[in-house]
Amino acid sequence: MNQPRKAIALISGGLDSMLAAKTVMEQGVHVEGINFFTGFCVEGHTHAIREKDKTKPKRNNALWVAEQLGIKLHIVDVIEEYKKVLLNPKHGYGANMNPCLDCKIFMVGKAKQWIAENGFDFIITGEVIGQRPMSQRKSTMPIVAKQSGADDLLLRPLCAKNLQPTLPELEGWVDREKLHDITGRSRKPQMAMAERFGINEYAQPAGGCCFLTDKNYSAKLVDLWQARNSREYELDDIMLLKVGRHIRPKPHFKLIVAREEGEGRFLEGYKREFVSLKCSSHSGPLVLVDGDPSAKDLYLAASITARYGQSRNAETVDMAINFKDGSERTIQVKPLADADFVQDWMI
Amino acid sequence: MKETLNARRLLCPLPVIRTQDKVKQLQSGDELEVICTDPGVLQDIPAWCRINGHKVLETRSGEQEYIIVLEVC
Numbered sequence: 001m002n003q004p005r006k007a008i009a010l011i012s013g014g015l016d017s018m019l020a021a022k023t024v025m026e027q028g029v030h031v032e033g034i035n036f037f038t039g040f041c042v043e044g045h046t047h048a049i050r051e052k053d054k055t056k057p058k059r060n061n062a063l064w065v066a067e068q069l070g071i072k073l074h075i076v077d078v079i080e081e082y083k084k085v086l087l088n089p090k091h092g093y094g095a096n097m098n099p100c101l102d103c104k105i106f107m108v109g110k111a112k113q114w115i116a117e118n119g120f121d122f123i124i125t126g127e128v129i130g131q132r133p134m135s136q137r138k139s140t141m142p143i144v145a146k147q148s149g150a151d152d153l154l155l156r157p158l159c160a161k162n163l164q165p166t167l168p169e170l171e172g173w174v175d176r177e178k179l180h181d182i183t184g185r186s187r188k189p190q191m192a193m194a195e196r197f198g199i200n201e202y203a204q205p206a207g208g209c210c211f212l213t214d215k216n217y218s219a220k221l222v223d224l225w226q227a228r229n230s231r232e233y234e235l236d237d238i239m240l241l242k243v244g245r246h247i248r249p250k251p252h253f254k255l256i257v258a259r260e261e262g263e264g265r266f267l268e269g270y271k272r273e274f275v276s277l278k279c280s281s282h283s284g285p286l287v288l289v290d291g292d293p294s295a296k297d298l299y300l301a302a303s304i305t306a307r308y309g310q311s312r313n314a315e316t317v318d319m320a321i322n323f324k325d326g327s328e329r330t331i332q333v334k335p336l337a338d339a340d341f342v343q344d345w346m347i
Numbered sequence: 348m349k350e351t352l353n354a355r356r357l358l359c360p361l362p363v364i365r366t367q368d369k370v371k372q373l374q375s376g377d378e379l380e381v382i383c384t385d386p387g388v389l390q391d392i393p394a395w396c397r398i399n400g401h402k403v404l405e406t407r408s409g410e411q412e413y414i415i416v417l418e419v420c
Binding site for chain 1 (some may be wrong): 356358359360361363364367384387390391394395397398399411
């Protein structure tokens with residue numbers, strides 16, 4: 001008896017990739033999932049950081065999908081490699097700093113490499129023609145296949161009938177007639193298909209799963225690069241952009257102000273890498289100072305910090321400044337008046 | 348053999364990725380204790396173990412830490 005063909009499915013945690021994998025599994029193909037972690041993935045981090053999100057289930061949607069499908073999931077750390085994609089996207093950015101088409105090419109390319117190393121036959125994605133304005137258009141489908149190197153080993157089960165047959169179809173590994181012809185932004189066909197499969201719980205359909213599509217996050221990222229005069233970044237940099245209020249009163253330093261207890265605890269972990277401020281006379285947030293502040297700058301930073309928490313209306317407050325070497329100094333400051341706070345400082 | 352993995356300060360899914368990578372180096376029957384600060388691991392590492400056929404022996408929640416002990420199968 002022939003061994004079943006093996007496919008790797010790109011699993012984002014959303015509905016489309018789940019349905020794509022399920023469609024191929026129904027044809028007797030052995031399917032496993034793969035998920036790439038770029039550092040910009042939305043789920044997980046915000047749950048762990050923010051207190052208010054404690055009411056939400058803290059699950060990784062890709063893992064959850066894999067479990068529902070009964071398949072293995074391989075989660076791959078691509079943080080370092082992804083820098084090239086973000087910093088120099090051949091096809092440019094979307095509305096914000098999202099290099100969606102290059103990202104898709106990159107991920108399919110990584111999947112191609114994975115199947116070669118692991119003896120799998122082809123790749124599945126949940127792409128649908130017309131679903132996304134940048135990366136899922138009729139014209140971009142062949143670009144992804146070609147530039148990723150996957151070529152005809154890339155099968156999109158949800159819209160396969162609207163595309164040229166791929167090798168799995170031509171070789172009879174899957175029956176093209178049992179694949180689908182979904183197009184456009186409507187979610188109704190996917191929802192109907194989910195119902196047919198008995199899938200009644202799934203992550204928000206077509207929900208954004210990348211911080212780079214977020215306008216505010218992208219603004220913070222661009223600000224970081226401008227302030228450093230370099231477009232380099234490390235994982236901690238991009239994690240910190242997800243946390244707190246970011247206030248840049250001077251080009252050479254900014255404040256990261258915890259908005260609630262969970263963020264404060266998260267920022268605590270960075271106290272040895274940043275100068276930090278915390279009001280000692282009143283209840284108030286932990287604030288990290290990113291950059292190279294002078295003594296005068298720290299006074300300004302302290303007076304801004306005093307605007308948050310219970311010290312806001314105080315005449316003067318005691319502000320503890322913790323330095324990276326572990327030393328501490330306390331200064332007295334007056335909370336910065338509204339009239340002196342420049343709204344453009346908010347990033 | 349029992350090994351410990353320090354996944355403190357890592358946020359989901361990095362503790363899962365580090366666990367996955369560490370387990371690849373271990374043998375069937377080995378135990379791995381993963382120490383984390385992200386509460387999401389209480390859901391994610393057991394889910395990863397279930398889909399990959401490993402066994403969770405123990406989960407503990409401390410002050411700000413979460414510990415999961417698993418057996419490689």
